[in-house]
Amino acid sequence: MTPMLEQYLRLKGEHPGALLFYRMGDFYEMFFEDAETAARELQLTLTSRNPEAENPVPMCGVPHQAVEGYLAQLLEKGFKVAVCDQIEDPKQAKGLVKRAVTRVLTPGTAVEEGNLRAKEHNFLAALYFDADERAGGLAWVDFSTGEWSGLFARDAARLWQWAAKIGPRELLLPDGLEPPRDFAREGMQISRFPLRPHFDLTSGRDKVLKAQGVADLAALDVGDKPQLVRAMGALLTYLASNQMRDIGHLAPFKPVNLGRHMLIDEVTERNLEIFRRLDGRKGQGTLWHVLDRTVTPMGGRLLESWLRQPWLDLAPILETQDAVAWLAGDEERRRALREALAGVYDLERLTTRIFLNRAAPRDFTALRQSLAALPRLRALAAASAEPPKAATDLLSGWDDLDDACELLSRALVDSPPVLVTEGGLFKPGYNPDLDELMELTEHGEERIRQLLAEEREGCKLPKLKLGYNRVFGYYFELSKSAGYPPEHFERRQTLANCERYVTPRLKELEEKLMAAGEKRKTLEYNLFVALRDHIAALRDRIMDTAARVARLDVWQGLAEAAVANDWTRPELRPDLDIRIRAGRHPVIEAVQGVGNYIPNDVTLDEATRVLLITGPNMAGKSTVLRQTAIIALLAQIGSFVPATKAEIGLVDRVFCRVGASDNLAQGQSTFMVEMMETARILRQAGRRSLVILDEIGRGTATFDGLALAWAVVEDLCGRDDGQGVRTLFATHYHELTALEGRLPRLRNANIAVKEWKGDIVFLRRLLPGPADRSYGVEVARLAGVPRNVVRRARQLLEELERSRDPAHAARGSRERGQPILPGLFGVSAPSREEPQETAASPLLDELSRLELDRITPLEALTLLTDWKARFGGDASQGD
Template identity: 85%
Template structure:
């Protein structure tokens, strides 16, 4: 065991949960199990430090100048990485060079560009819940920007919902706290710690007060939220342990105010495909892909936050609308903004890296280019003579940071090297001493030749020569026949035919030449640190300007999306009505083209609070449901919407339950997932909610599903003192259409289709009234089901429908409109599946013959009698 390996193992023992990158010269090396893991994950060569030994030590390494790329790969795979650097100059070290871990990198604390997605937050979160107090807190921080927030709740389920919603890359939990079974652990690294010291209240309180520079928790609205303070303290404790420095770049803590924003839980975000498609993919097929026209990473992250938490107050919505309208109407101004914003890099993350001393020289030139665009942005933002209020507030004290731009322009060259230690960072004229050293290193030989020429002319020694060797360095050589040397020449060596001399000027110039390269690099490094300190001191100003640039970017991006999609400005109201004329689904329309999408009208008011929508498969019921929810969400972030007119009564929550999915890994069937999501809606939906439900009950037996769907409709229609919750309910259970007139505020609608020459044509139009059939067999035929199967299905369908509904007109493929059979009024099914088809001329006798009286309850018998009277009363009176 060498001293070096002993040092390695001692440092490794201090960070057992991390891969240790150990600096040795120009490489970061890994040994033992870390080497085997890294070689496998990074696909690099695994060697051995002592290959000839009886027990060779596995080893692998990566070049120090390329280490960030390898670290990024390890973080993406969920590893923690401890970086062990040399903390003393190897030239001055006596014995083994001192080394220490300077930082621990984790997925949730990354700040380097290669470890981050530009337009996405990178959250580290901590969750604490006190079962005795029945209260908890969730705190999260984006360490790369300093933004942090949190949520206090007495509902543990809500805290876990928000955890899924924000999608942290790393989650800190106290020992003993287990996530719920349906918590998706994919993509999040969970770290557990003892309640003390990480989740200790007293320690957390002190850390929070210090980090926020306040004297009392009440100043942060945390006086009555000790559980949230514990979660915040866990974050700060973890960051201090991994970053090993003061956390002075954190922004003011801003807890989530649930009363000021629309709530979109993670299930709704998923079902509406806001950020990801139902298959989990990003990009095409999501609302984000259609809406995001921002040009900067800050603007993209702000738009993401807006979409996750739309406003509930009219004030910011209307201000944003006005700003978007102003830019949508001025193409030249909008185009100019987009061109100027294209030159702006990530101001927030750049200044964070600079503040944390994790910046490379090119981060400074990226910052310089970004600051150079600010005056143009200010000019374009102020170009409107009748600027909306949002622009006036944006321009008030707009800091274009001209002084910072001038400093960086004067200091740095256009294309600095990748590493600080390579030199060549600064422009000539930035620092006098550096200019002298640059002159020496780049023109040293010329300076010596000039000194030689001066001596020749001053001493009249035309045959004086200049030489160099490793023993004496630079020297003047004079032949013995040339005469006596000048008095300031100092003899160094006598040869047969000549003498070699040095002069004070030559020795001084040589000394400066030999040390100039090292001095230049040292001076440039110190000047770089000084520049970093100056720029880091501007962090608050840069962050303030970055926030304004992000808002401006969001406005122009929403305006650009509105112009491209031919969207219109919605009207927002405090009432509960929703009126949409010629509404479209933004994602489907973007895929199909504006001219190929058939728009639809939706109206929700006191007379029609619950819209029951029937129609065939593939007709577009789900599309109409989702586009209504998306239009409401877009309206409440201040965006224009895909419709010719939209009047939206403010929505505080959107619930969306569509599609079929299971979670077999957690023991949850499709129907279980459906019922869990439905249960959440029924428990949490309120007066201002917008509920989108599609095909409730289809995952179980027909009567079970119908009964559940019926009960859900009744519950939603009867909420809020009989006023009901705003609901769009799509179903294939045509029996439910009979509820119109029985439940207040329920109205039937259908997605129209047309039969033509044996085929069905989907008209994609939402019309009043119920659908008369589902056309499931026809859709199966369109899907390519074999012809013999389709033919047999038609025969069976006709038999089944005649058996269940003898009053059905012969030859029709579904019940007559207005004649649904309702639960409790439905005759029992035949005992034998091969029973003969009922005789249309004797329906009552046929039904009587199939009754099983011993299985009927008195209530079922009574309701059946009522049904017979309604259906056959007229015939009996005529003696039929």
């Protein structure tokens, strides 16, 4: 075991969960198991430190100048990496060079551009819940920007919902706390730590106070939330241990105020396909793909935050609408803004890297270019006779950062090298001492030749020559016949035909020339550090300007989307009514084209709180449901919406349950997932909620599903003292359409279809009233089911519809313990005032003659179909 390997193993032991990148000269090397892992994951050649030994040590490495690309690959795959650097100059080291781990990189603490997605937050989160106190906290931070926030709740389920919603790259948990079985953790690395020191309340309080520079936790609105303080302390402990330094760039902590924002849980976010499609992929097919017209990374992240937490207060919504309308009506200003914004890089992350001493020279030139665009942006925002209030507020306190831009312009060359240590960073004229060294390194040979010319002329020695070798360095050479050397010439070497001399000026110039290269690199590095410290001290100013640029970018992006897609400004109202005229689903319209999309009207008002929508599969029920929720969401971020006219009563929470999926890995069937999502809605929906439900009860037996759907509709209609919850409820249970008139504020609607020459045509129009049929067999034919199967299905359907055998009516229901629901087939349940025997009807006569012990399920279904056809009207009138 060599001293070097002993040093490696000692450092590895201090960071057992990380791959150790060990600096050796121009390479970062890995050994033992780390080498095998890195070689496999990075496709590197696995070699050996001592190939001839009995037990060779596996080894692989990467060049130090290319290390960031390899680190990015490992972080993307969820690895933790400890970077070990040489902390003393190898030239001055006595024995083994001292090394130390200078930083630990994890997916949730990355700041380098290659490890981050430009328009997405990169969150690190910590969750703590005290079962005895029945309270907990979730805190999260984007280390690359310094933004951090948190949530206190007395319901553990809400904390886990938010953890899934924000989707952190890393989630820190205390030992013993396990996520629920349905927790969505895809792409999330979960790490567990003991309560002390990570989740300790006392140390956490001290760290939070120090990091925020406050004397009392009440200043952060967490004084009465110790569980949230524990989560915040865990984040700070983790960051300090990984970064090897105090964390001083975090912004003021802003806890989530649920009363100020619309709440969209992770299930609704997924079902509405806001950021990802239902298959988990990004890009086309998502609302984000249609809506995002931002130019800068800061603007993209701000829009993402607005979409995750739309406003519930009218004031910021209306101010944003005014700003969007202002830019939507001025195409020239909008175009010029987009051109100016194109020159702005990620100010927030650039400043963070500079503050953390992790910036490369090119980060500073990117910052310089960004700052140069600020005056143009300010002028475009200000050049208006009647700017909206939001624009006036934006310009109030705007900082062009002229001093920083001037300094960077004067200091740095246009194309600096990749590494600080290479030199060549600064322009001539920035520093006098550096100018002299630059002159020597770039024009040193010319200076020496100039000295030769001076000696020839001054000493009258026209045959004087200049030479150089590695032993003596530079020298003057004079042949014995060329003349006598002057007094200031010092003999250095005698040859057969000539003498070699040096002069004080030649030696001085040579020393300067030989040392100039190293001195220049050292001076440039020191100047770079000073420049970095100066810019880091301006962080607060730069971050404030970045936030203003982001808002301006979001406004123009929303305006650009509104104009490109022909959207209109919605009216936000404090009441509960929702009226949408010619509404469209923006994502489907973008895919199909404007001319191919059929718009629809949706009204939820005092008379209609629950809209029961029927119609065949593929007709567009789910589209109408989701477009309503999306229009409400867009309206409450201040965006225009895809409709001719929209009046939106403020929504505090959107619930969306659509589609069917299972979670076999966690032992949850399709129906179980459906019921869990339905249970969440029924337990949490309130007066201002908007509920989107599609096909409740389809995953179980017919009567079970019908009974559940019926009960859910009744519950939603009866909420809020009979006022009901705003709900769009799509179903194939046509029996539920009989509830109109029986349940208050429930109305039927259907997606129209038309039969034409044996085929069906989807009209995609939402019309009042119930659908008459489900057209399931026709849809199966359109889906490509073989003709013989479709033909046989039609025959069976005709037989079932013609069947009128009452002898087996309700036996199947009784055998399964499934009661016939009152009022389901046109027979109302007897009232308390009316004796039961007065409710006699032909249907009840047939029921009384049934032989229940002999009926089969298929016969029962056939009989129910028959009864529906014959007794669909007033049962007392019979046929």
